[in-house]
Amino acid sequence: MNANSQIRGLSQDEVDELLADLPLQRKEVEPAQVVDDLDKIVASDEDTTPEVNKLGPTGTSGTTGPAGPVKQGTAAVPAVSLDPVEDAKPSEVSDTLAPAATSGDLSTPCLPSGYACFADGIYEMPANESAEPIFICTPLRVDAMFADQECRGWGRLVSVQAADGRWHEVPVASAELQRRPGEVVATLVDHGLELAGDRKSKDRLLDLLKNWRPNERLQTVRHNGWSGNDCRTFILGREVLGDASVLPLVPWSAHVTGLACEGSVEDWKASVGVKCHENPLMILVASLAFSGPLLAPLGLAGGGLHFRGASSSGKTTLLNLAASVWGNQHLISQWRATSNGLEAIAWARNDMLLALDEIAEIPARDLHNAIYMLANGTGKTRMTKDVTLAHQAHWRLALISSGEISVEEKLREARVGAMAGHEVRLIDIEADSRAYGAFDHLHGATNAAAFAEAVQGAVRGNHGAVGRQFVKTLIGLSRGGELAKLPDFANKHAARWLANLPSAPDGQISRVAKRFSLIALAGDLATQTGLTGWGKGEAVNVAEQAFIDWYDRRYGARREAARALVKSMQDFLCANDSALVQVGTSKLGDEPVGWRDGGRVYLTSTTWAKLYPGDAGTRAAKAFLDMQLLLGGEDGRHMRKAPRAIPNRPRVYTLNADAVTAFRAD
Incomplete structure (x- = not known):
């Protein structure tokens, strides 16, 4: 031996x-x-x-x-x-x-x-x-x-x-x-x-x-989210959902460890989902969380909702609820971070949810760029030590944010005005105007604080399972070829909502409607596959009402200010249709009342002054601009240069004639 x-x-x-x-x-x-x-x-x-x-x-x-x-x-x-x-x-x-x-x-x-x-x-x-x-x-x-x-x-x-x-x-x-x-x-x-x-x-x-x-x-x-364009394999940290032979090598960090799973789908429904019933904002945030994996198959860019409200109104509870679809509370990050830090977090949450708290803590100028970066899904371009382009991070995100002030208020601190791009990428939602702050129904709790604590306690022990099961549902739809039908469902919701508006939608309104329709589709699909605790159709109704509320806040007062002024313009265009000269056919001579070219009408300053004499002219121009009925000029001017086909190219008031005609002034 x-x-x-x-x-x-x-x-x-x-x-x-x-x-x-x-x-x-x-x-x-x-x-x-x-x-x-x-x-x-x-x-x-x-x-x-x-x-x-x-x-x-x-x-x-x-x-x-x-x-x-x-x-x-x-x-x-x-x-x-x-x-x-x-x-x-x-x-x-x-x-x-x-x-x-x-x-x-x-x-x-x-x-x-x-x-x-x-x-x-x-x-x-x-x-x-x-x-x-x-x-x-x-x-x-x-x-x-x-x-x-x-x-x-x-x-x-x-x-x-x-x-x-x-x-x-x-x-x-x-x-x-x-x-x-x-x-x-x-x-x-x-x-x-x-x-x-x-x-x-x-x-x-x-x-x-x-x-x-x-x-x-x-x-x-080496990234989370969908692997490949067929939506049949999904990476969650070190987990693989789907049917491809892949090996995830996602860097293990705190951004990934939050993608934990505890409890079952039924546990989440019984302890968390049922509490969303009759609580529209809770249904809205949960549906938003489900929407992340739908961005790629629907061909949509990232974006989401910002919940604005007073302290202790329930905003943090909403963020915890949204995070519970995919993991634990470690998925909630802070706005107060460097651009590189936000980029790393976004990359780790690809095709899922990014939750950011306390918008007041980020410098205003950093917020301006961060919203575009997070929603557009592209990191900074960098060079390697060999002077070659380094790998550029990409992601698609369902974004949820919270704070006591709006995005517009925050940007105003740095004297940076909120642009339409901010509004459509991070939509402002009031989170303290319900019956009990952010809640409408307390499900037997003595007060809003007790209900919020009950929800947060429930998500601590039940999280992650429903998000995984939702991805499996989408993988099943992809295998059967049904995933391609989802864009039609989302578009039908958006088209119906836009058709009911009192004014013709512009590009900004249409994009916001599409964001809410995505949220509606995600919540309803999750419900119909047995993942939530609320009824069929509730997610669609909640998303539609949230869209209408946003439209009223954004355009309600402006529309009221423009209503009588637009009615005067509608009557003028109807009575003077034959007097408007088709662009390209007029010759030098007497100045007409205006010109027409496709869907645009160009009115001279003389015509505008007759319609709105004195100070009313400036007030009318501002009202038309606010309702996206007038195309302004450079440097904030109300008038712009006429097209080259109009002799001498005078400055004119350029109207979106179709939008003016569709405006419901009565």
Whole structure:
């Protein structure tokens, strides 16, 4: 008996006996069932969508690290298991693994020739059959090879078994094996691997890793959200939802750890969702949270809502509720951050929700740029040390913000006026005008504070499950080809709302309507698939009312100021239609009352003064500008240069004739 056998506690005769092949396991998961008709989405009582895929020997909660591969088409997890054998007897183990897998067989993590797996770990098999196997390390597997979409960044997905029996996955880059082999070994040891005591064990381990080439191939993904344009694979930190063979390598940070999951869908519905019933703002924020994954399939840019209200009105509770769709309270960040910090947070929340609190804390000029950056979904352009363009971060976000002041008020601090771009990207919502601050129904609580505490307590123990299940629903719709129908549903909502407005919508109003229609679609789809605690159609009604409230706040007083003035203009255009000269047909001579060109009418200053004499002319021009009925000139002027086809190009009042005609003055 040699020293090695003595250390391992086996006699030479026992070592000579063949070890029984260790079992290889494969966990199969049923594919998702997709709905056939979006008009009849029915919530299913049984979850038939694929579970979160994690590569590991047993699928236990002890497995950590990046999510493992998912076999295309079947949603199977081709994980293999080398279960530890405690107190193994010679007759219960074998000195070699099964023969190498043939091409295309993904079920066996074949050891390279010359190695064997025993119950206590990996051994090198000497060429001399009479010599004893050389112990290298405790149980270890190389489950897959990986590379990025450009077929670069090759490496191996290594699984090691720690002393407590749990398996841990460690991505090992091939370049690191060459450049820093010592750090690779140290990382594996840090995850629980134990090496033999001799000096050559490290070199033997490195040789084993370099020679181990499994059949499974994975594509690395370094960002959260949808992977690919088909909306069939979604990355959540180290989780993979869907059916692609991908390996997430998302940097593990506080921005990602907030994407936690605790409790089930039913738990969230029973403790959180039901409290949203008869609370419009709560339904609105939850629906907004669900809308993140819909941005890509609907082809929409990011954006969201800013909830403005007095202190202790319930704004923080709304943010916690929205965050609970995807994770815990760590998903809520602060506006007070550098642009680089906001960029990093946005990148980590791609295709999901970004919640930002206390808008008053960010410098006004920084807010001006931050709103555009977050909604447009593009980070700064940077250079590398080699003077080449660095990778530019991209994202799509459902954005929710809160504060005691509006975006417009904040920007005014730096004497920066709120532009239309701010308004359509971060829509202002009153959060303290309901019956109890932000709430309408307290569901038995003694007061608003008690109800807010109950909601926040509920989300602390129930979060993350509904967001994951919603993504699975979208993946199912994508597989069935139904996802392409969703834009029509959103557009129908927006078109109906716009048709009921008292004035013709401009581009700004249309974009806001589309944002609310997206929120309505997300909330209603989540409801119809059994993920919420409120009734069918409630999310649509709430979003429509929020849009009308926004329109009234934005245009109500302005419309009232313009009503009589616009009526006078409508009467003038009706009576003088034949007197307006078609642009391009007039000649030098007497000045006409105005010109017409398609949907625009150009009125001279003389005509305008006759319609609105004295100070009324300035008041009318301002009212028309406020209602987007008049196209102003440069530097804030009410008049602009006429088109080149009009002789001498005088300054004229340029009206949107279609909008003026559609304005409901009565």
